[in-house]
Structures are given as structure tokens and as C-alpha cells.
Amino acid sequence: MKPEILAPAGSLEKLKIAIDFGADAVYLGGGKLNLRAFSNNFTNEEIAEGVKYCHDRGRKVYAVVNVFARNYDLNGVEEYIKGLEELGIDAILAGDPAIIVAAKKAAPNLEIHLSTQANTVNWMAAKFWYDQGVKRIVLARELTFNEIKGFKENLPEDCELEAFVHGSMCIAYSGRCLISNYMLGRDANKGICSNACRYKYALVEETRPGEYYPVVEDEDGTYIMNSKDLCMIKHIPELVESGIHSLKIEGRMKSEFYVASAVKAYREAVDSYFENPEGYEFKEEWMHILNRVSHRQYHTGFFFGRNGEQNYDVSSYIRNYDIVGIVKSYDPETKVATILQKNRVFKDDCVEVLRARTPDFNVTLMDMFDVEKNVDTDVANRAQMIFTAKVDKPLKENDMLIKGKKVLSL
Known part of the structure; x- marks a missing residue:
């Protein structure tokens, strides 16, 4: 089956x-x-x-x-x-x-x-x-x-x-949690969980308010829940x-x-x-x-x-890529794609294309144009901004454009 x-x-x-x-x-x-x-x-x-x-x-x-x-x-x-x-x-x-x-x-x-x-x-x-x-x-x-x-x-x-x-x-157990409801009045069993289990916690002795004793699992603290x-x-x-x-x-x-x-x-x-x-x-x-x-x-x-x-390790997310846009249309004659912005992206950026049933491939966003303002632009930096870009490979409607996040070295 x-x-x-x-x-x-x-x-x-x-x-x-x-x-x-x-x-x-x-x-x-x-x-x-x-x-x-x-x-x-x-x-x-x-x-x-x-x-x-x-x-x-x-x-x-x-x-x-x-x-x-x-x-x-x-x-x-x-x-x-x-x-x-x-x-x-x-x-x-x-x-x-x-x-x-x-x-x-x-x-x-x-x-x-x-x-x-x-x-x-x-x-x-x-x-x-x-x-x-x-x-x-x-x-x-x-x-x-x-x-x-x-x-x-x-x-x-x-x-x-x-x-x-x-x-x-x-x-x-099977999501039946009362922590959020007890602490914040937001009942996980009613759909409004605050994810309180993922907070950082410390100990406070009742006669010493404001004195926080760290509970340490590693250098980042503790995340036992x-x-x-x-x-x-x-x-x-x-x-x-x-x-x-x-x-x-x-x-x-x-x-x-x-x-x-x-x-x-x-x-x-x-x-x-x-x-x-x-x-x-x-x-x-x-x-x-x-x-x-x-x-x-x-x-x-x-x-x-x-x-x-x-249950263990840090509570933070691993996030190596961002979605930067979704293709709304593509003109094969001009090789220009119309794109709905999802995260900031710059002219001449190389992005990956996520498409169903197709191996991922890269395209370069060239000649970017801000549709709303009717001007050329070097960056798509407004939420839900519609922009066009010339690309070096054919795209399809609903192709998802993603880009790796830069890791800054010290």
C-alpha cells in the first residue's frame, strides 16, 4: 500500500x-x-x-x-x-x-x-x-x-x-500540556499555546526575589523541556x-x-x-x-x-535559507519573471529555484524593476512587493526562489 x-x-x-x-x-x-x-x-x-x-x-x-x-x-x-x-x-x-x-x-x-x-x-x-x-x-x-x-x-x-x-x-504526552495555560492563561488544548516549554528558565529562592540562579546544561543554558x-x-x-x-x-x-x-x-x-x-x-x-x-x-x-x-539541546531554530520570492508569471520571449517578494533580495543575486518534481537549479536575478513605483531597482525590500527580473533560465508560475543566508565570520 x-x-x-x-x-x-x-x-x-x-x-x-x-x-x-x-x-x-x-x-x-x-x-x-x-x-x-x-x-x-x-x-x-x-x-x-x-x-x-x-x-x-x-x-x-x-x-x-x-x-x-x-x-x-x-x-x-x-x-x-x-x-x-x-x-x-x-x-x-x-x-x-x-x-x-x-x-x-x-x-x-x-x-x-x-x-x-x-x-x-x-x-x-x-x-x-x-x-x-x-x-x-x-x-x-x-x-x-x-x-x-x-x-x-x-x-x-x-x-x-x-x-x-x-x-x-x-x-x-500527545500534546496535552497545561504549562502555557498555568503561566499565561493560554490553553494549548484550546489552540493558543505560548510554547512556554521552550523558554529559558532559572531558579529563584522565595525570600530572594530578583536573584536568578542559572540552571546550566551547557554554555547556552538549559532546555530540559x-x-x-x-x-x-x-x-x-x-x-x-x-x-x-x-x-x-x-x-x-x-x-x-x-x-x-x-x-x-x-x-x-x-x-x-x-x-x-x-x-x-x-x-x-x-x-x-x-x-x-x-x-x-x-x-x-x-x-x-x-x-x-x-528533549534536550538549545531551543533556537537552525535557519540556513530564506524564501525570497514566488514567481507569479514568466515571459519566455523576454525572459522576464514577475515575482512576489518574501524576503529581501538584491539585483544580480544568485538564487535557487525550488520546483515540484524537478531538481533544484540556480538563476541570477538581473535588471530588477519595481512594478508599483515603476522604476528600476537594486533591491526588493518591501514585504509583498511585486518586482520583475530578467533571468538566465526559464521559470514557471509558483516556482519558489530561495537563497542561502550568509554566515559572518569573526
């Missing part, structure tokens, strides 16, 4: 990028009941456009309704879920039994996926949810491959399994052979560059495996693609049972 590549869609633009770069399905949040309150959650009009964009290309859209609902959250929940069904959503992701009950009542034909927030860590729990009408179980991140094997051996064949394979991890990022790109054979139906990429809050890169790497790796399973070889270029985006140090989570790798 060829697993689905499931990508995050934090906005309509990111949804289209994920699909263009090869995702089989995307997951998004609507106006309520999802755990990314600070994401650019979709309006009903955007959901409809996103669904059409996906369905026209034979892809699927899942809507996240995965909060732990309080009584007041249940007001209008049936109408909201029925509305998602009418917009053409292929499935909802939920972890709260109340929302699942409401979904079965309001939209009995709508497919239900069980959120990882339900922290399903054994096959009997998965079978319980399956018997309640859940089609797919999003496994708890804390499971090993050996444990996942037990799921496959004991569940009905049509009970699908989904697992996170790439992206940020959480210190708390800070999780590395998950990355399973080097283990595609194990993922496929485990029987996982859907390989999920975390990151609805992350950039277009991140979405394009993660989908491209996993799409190429999975396709390469299925082209020749016996002769499959990992390609370092896939790791290079993932190393360019902003990330914390990578590890393999709990899949191989090495739980101790979950």
Missing part, C-alpha cells in the same frame, strides 16, 4: 503549494474548534475554494476540529460540522467524544479521523474508536514501530492508521512496511517554504521507494531539502524506542 502524503495547510496559499508539490491530502482549520487559533484559519469561502482546488486534482481535504470542548464550545457544533460537510470536506479530525457524537448525528456520512490528541497507544483503544464509527486513527507520537505492528495485527483491514513523520514535537524536531525521511521503507496509511507532516503555522520543501522531499522519497522497493536507496538531496528550512535539530522521535532523544 502506497501511503498518503498528508500536508499542513495553514492558509489557502499554503494549501495550493502543498498540492502543487505533490501532497495527496491536506488538513486545515476552519473558524472554530481547532488547535491552531493563531493560524490563518480558513473562512467558509476559502474552504470551498481549497476543496475545489484539491478535488479538481484528485486530492483530499480534512478539517481539524480537535479541541477538548468545554460546555460552551458545544453551542452550534452540529451546525458547524454539517456546514463543513456541505463545503465538501472529505473528513474531520476530532479527539473529543462529544464532537464525534455531534458529527455522527449532524453528518452521518462524513468520515471521522481520531486526532492524535486522543493519545491512542494500544490497539484495543483503536478498536473501541473504530467501533464508534471512526475510520482512521491518528496514532500517538509516543509509539514505536513494534507497537504499531500490534495495531495492524489486531485491527480490521479498513481501519486506517496515520502517523506524524515530520515536524515539531511536544514535551507533553525543549523537543527536537521529528524527521523520518531516512526511514521510508520502515514507514511503508509498518502499514501506516498516511504520513503526516506537522506545521500549519509554518511557512510556504517549509510546506513546499517537506512535501517535495517526502513525495520524492516515497515515489522512489515504490518505483523500485528492492533497489531503493536514500538520496542525500532529500535531507538537504529539509535542512534548508527553519528547523530544530532532527531526530526520529519514538519510532525506534529511543525516548531519551526527545
Whole structure:
């Protein structure tokens, strides 16, 4: 079984990028009941456009309704879920039994996926949810491959399994954290986590306020609650052979560059495996693609049972590349590209082109022109600025232009 590549869609633009770069399905949040309150959650009009964009290309859209609902959250929940069904959503992701009950009542034909927030860590729990009408179980991140094997051996064949394979991890068990809520009144289980686990901490003795005693792990301080990022790109054979139906990429809050890169790497790796399973070889270029985006140090989570790798090292991101623009159009006669600026870029800069199903290549941005001001320019330095540039190789609409960050030596 060829697993689905499931990508995050934090906005309509990111949804289209994920699909263009090869995702089989995307997951998004609507106006309520999802755990990314600070994401650019979709309006009903955007959901409809996103669904059409996906369905026209034979892809699927899942809507996240995965909060732990309080009584007041249940007001209008049936109408909201029925509305998602009418917009053409292929499935909802939920972890709260109340929302699942409401979904079965309001939209009995709508497919239900069980959120990882339900922290399903054994096959009997998965079978319980399956018997309640859940089609797919999003496994708890804390499971090993050996444990996942037990799921496959004991569940009905049509009970699908989904697992996170790439992206940020959480210190708390299946993301059920109260630190942010306790410290700042921002409830992670309601979608407004402050990521307090990634702060720097020190000790203060109660009778000596203002005297901070450092807790030192290394020269940068201590980050005992800070999780590395998950990355399973080097283990595609194990993922496929485990029987996982859907390989999920975390990151609805992350950039277009991140979405394009993660989908491209996993799409190429999975396709390469299925082209020749016996002769499959990992390609370092896939790791290079993932190393360019902003990330914390990578590890393999709990899949191989090495739980101790979950939490340590600095909390800062590794960020070696920036996205500098997205190509909106290209004139093959004049060799001029119209580009939407994303980060500062200069005339005559050499940039890399990130394109789906195509090896990366370089182009030089020459003869830059500021469209809004109608003047030649040496730099594109305004957010969302539209500019043109002559390039030495053909480009395509939606090509992503990226550039390595300069490392200053002392």
C-alpha cells in the first residue's frame, strides 16, 4: 500500500503549494474548534475554494476540529460540522467524544479521523474508536514501530492508521500540556499555546526575589523541556512496511517554504521507494531539502524506542535559507519573471529555484524593476512587493526562489 502524503495547510496559499508539490491530502482549520487559533484559519469561502482546488486534482481535504470542548464550545457544533460537510470536506479530525457524537448525528456520512490528541497507544483503544464509527486513527507520537505492528495485527483491514513523520514535537504526552495555560492563561488544548516549554528558565529562592540562579546544561543554558524536531525521511521503507496509511507532516503555522520543501522531499522519497522497493536507496538531496528550512535539530522521535532523544539541546531554530520570492508569471520571449517578494533580495543575486518534481537549479536575478513605483531597482525590500527580473533560465508560475543566508565570520 502506497501511503498518503498528508500536508499542513495553514492558509489557502499554503494549501495550493502543498498540492502543487505533490501532497495527496491536506488538513486545515476552519473558524472554530481547532488547535491552531493563531493560524490563518480558513473562512467558509476559502474552504470551498481549497476543496475545489484539491478535488479538481484528485486530492483530499480534512478539517481539524480537535479541541477538548468545554460546555460552551458545544453551542452550534452540529451546525458547524454539517456546514463543513456541505463545503465538501472529505473528513474531520476530532479527539473529543462529544464532537464525534455531534458529527455522527449532524453528518452521518462524513468520515471521522481520531486526532492524535486522543493519545491512542494500544490497539484495543483503536478498536473501541473504530467501533464508534471512526475510520482512521491518528496514532500517538509516543509509539514505536513494534507497537504499531500490534495495531495492524489486531485491527480490521479498513481501519486506517496515520502517523506524524515530520515536524515539531511536544514535551507533553500527545500534546496535552497545561504549562502555557498555568503561566499565561493560554490553553494549548484550546489552540493558543505560548510554547512556554521552550523558554529559558532559572531558579529563584522565595525570600530572594530578583536573584536568578542559572540552571546550566551547557554554555547556552538549559532546555530540559525543549523537543527536537521529528524527521523520518531516512526511514521510508520502515514507514511503508509498518502499514501506516498516511504520513503526516506537522506545521500549519509554518511557512510556504517549509510546506513546499517537506512535501517535495517526502513525495520524492516515497515515489522512489515504490518505483523500485528492492533497489531503493536514500538520496542525500532529500535531507538537504529539509535542512534548508527553519528547523530544530532532527531526530526520529519514538519510532525506534529511543525516548531519551526527545528533549534536550538549545531551543533556537537552525535557519540556513530564506524564501525570497514566488514567481507569479514568466515571459519566455523576454525572459522576464514577475515575482512576489518574501524576503529581501538584491539585483544580480544568485538564487535557487525550488520546483515540484524537478531538481533544484540556480538563476541570477538581473535588471530588477519595481512594478508599483515603476522604476528600476537594486533591491526588493518591501514585504509583498511585486518586482520583475530578467533571468538566465526559464521559470514557471509558483516556482519558489530561495537563497542561502550568509554566515559572518569573526
